[in-house]
Amino acid sequence: MTVATPTAPAVKRIDAAAVAARTTPRSSLQETRVQIFAMAWRALKKMRRKPEQFFDVLIQPLLFTAMFAFIFGGAISGSVSDYLPVLIPGILAQTALTVCMATGVQLREDMDKGVFDRFKSLPMARIAPLAGPMVADLIRYFIASTLTLVTGLVIGYRPGGGVFGCVAGIALTVAAGWSLAWIFTWLGTMARSAQSVQGISMMIMFPLTFLSNAFVPAETLPGWLQTFVKINPVSHVVSAVRDLFNDGAVTAEVGWAVVGCVAVVALFAPLAVRSYSRKM
Template sequence: MTAVDVRESVQPSPPVVDLSRGPSLRDSASQTVDMAWRALIKMRRKPEQFIDVAVMPILFTVMFAYVFGGAISGDVSDYLPLMIPGILAQTVLIASMTTGTQLRDDMDKGVTDRFRSFPMSRLAPLAGPMLADVLRYAIAIVLTFSTGWVMGYRPDGGIFGVLGASALLIIAGWSLGWVFCWIGSIARSAQSVQGLSMMIMFPLTFLSNAFVPTDTMPGWLKAFADINPVSFIVTAVRDLANNGTVTGAVGWSLVACAALIAVFAPLAMIGYSRAR
């Protein structure tokens, strides 16, 4: 045996990576943060993704206040405590639709095929962008409260009431994002995701107590609006921001958010894994 053969025989063999084992919880968390950072970079390069959270809150707040304020409450200033929480819920929930659209767009471009070929968590490509969307929700909330403040809205719940309402809205947007994430995993195109999402969100938003009291609705419509999850969220935001109180509506809103995550997060992961 030559010296070269001896050196080659004692060289350590390369480590064997067991691809059959899934990533650990720590790896999944790290990969989720990486995917969130990737989504933030995409947002920076495509600022048009902020239009729905940067323009819509201001536009809807001004438009709804001056168009409906006098007719519903008799005065714009009296309408603001009723309307601002509704605008907040509408803006955050509509912003959550972007999650499914972006997921479907990545699938159409083959990006998710590369992710699935890596030994990485199946949760990270879904939860990462949704974690980054928290920034978009926060921007929408700050702009809506700021616009309302300029127009004369003064939340009597104080800073803690406003922060509590903001936290609840972020949780609601994040939990509903799993619904649209599931839709994005099973839809055929980004355009179809957007269309289906609008068909879901607009009835839920407008057939609620977001902009008008449910007492003015017909009986059958009032019955639906009273059990509409959006109505619970809007009522909870009003209680927190306007009064600084934690009521039953806050608890029911959190229960609804937990139920959405429990049902649609697994469905989204299954749809993502099976999508082609």
Template sequence: MSNVSITPEIRRSLKNHTSLSQSVRNSFTMAYRGLLKIRRTPEQLFDVTFQPIIFTLMFTYIFGGAVSGNVYNYLPIIIPGNLVQTVITTSIVTGVQLREDMDKGVFDRFKSLPIARIAPLAGALLADTVRYTIATVLTFAMGYIMGYRPNGGFGHVVLAGILVIVCSWAVSWIFAFFGVIARTASSVQGISMLILFPLTFLSNAYVPVDTMPKWLQWFVHANPISHLVSAVRDMVNTSAFGGSDLVISLVGAAIIVALFAPLTVRAYMRRT
């Protein structure tokens, strides 16, 4: 039997007709590749290891006395707020690394492989959930070391952590979109920080809303980050589950995915 060469046109046709199950398998394979990159270059985890520790210590001792009178009373406020701020900010890395891989030609090499075209993008997003989990665990661990004892118990702490990870994964689609359409990795980071910093710091994460000027309070109350922080605080501090803040957070995450996932995939397909 003669050997049949696979032309680029045939390869692209096969990739365009990849089944859903194969696309899922390819995506998990690419996610595993992302985890291998982290193992070989552990400095990629510096932001999710040092940032939760430094931010928790810094903000607690800076604002604790002014906001709550002492550090211990401030911990139920700062730990959920810092958790949301840290993990959401970590999602920026998704877009930055995606842009870097595209600039280095990594995705060009993926074109020659018999895998689903969406797999490299989906794999990168899946792999980053490990980063969110590390940041979540370290933030709660630092709080526990400093004396924080959530009244909601371990179960609600886990649920709160899952909620933050899910919402961060949804937000990562926004930065993945920037990673695909932007020209450089530095521009992705600059645009992302410009969006996230006002949202995270102009929220109820660190100080009570009623201490802010009236003209600013309306923005803080409408800020989706504030709703996520409130949902996490209710879960870990009072065992409350299923309030309006939780619903708003989940619906907001679903809307982000519904809007940006198709946009990101469409832009990614055009680039690759």
């Protein structure tokens, strides 16, 4: 049995293609922007063809808001109406974490299926396949946040912050979800499978959500746990959204939440891009 070897012209063509790939100029800022939006459009088309990806966006906010309000409202605040100003911002934070967790899982699935092998052969910015789906996910965060607020309004929540407070609170929730998604994107490039990404993400999501002031006042917790709650970034986001929703006030908590979002992006976005570049 003989093994065919490539002819000399074929070898030259392969070498020329490899040299051209290595010497392809970097994408300009304008080209990078276009490529990111192209990847975002691809992600949106995937969502349209797989409606199950919207389960955590459409069903979870409705289910969790109603369930937590009627089960814990009387026990924690004395009534459902008194508990809603505490609950709604907490549900927003939980929903944002759950939705952005799916970003890393879907990224790992694409890498396992070889989709990114095609991307690396194209003359595009390395950040485009990462940032594109995250831009598309902004729509998912907005839908989930809006549905949570609407569900609260239906069962009796009346935000004192008015339209400005609600819009600002939803915008902050979307920004927080987008920034936290970089953590799960980094995990998606580091883990070995989509299942492991989901498992690690759940271990991160539950402590950040339930060991915060999202569902109960921090003052009711043990002293050692209050210390963790006070430094938990989710607690700052929840407190900021409460100030916006209930009072329409731009307080120091809002500033800390914004600073935290910027810090998370500044730390984990480069880590995600570097890890993705090594894998590719």
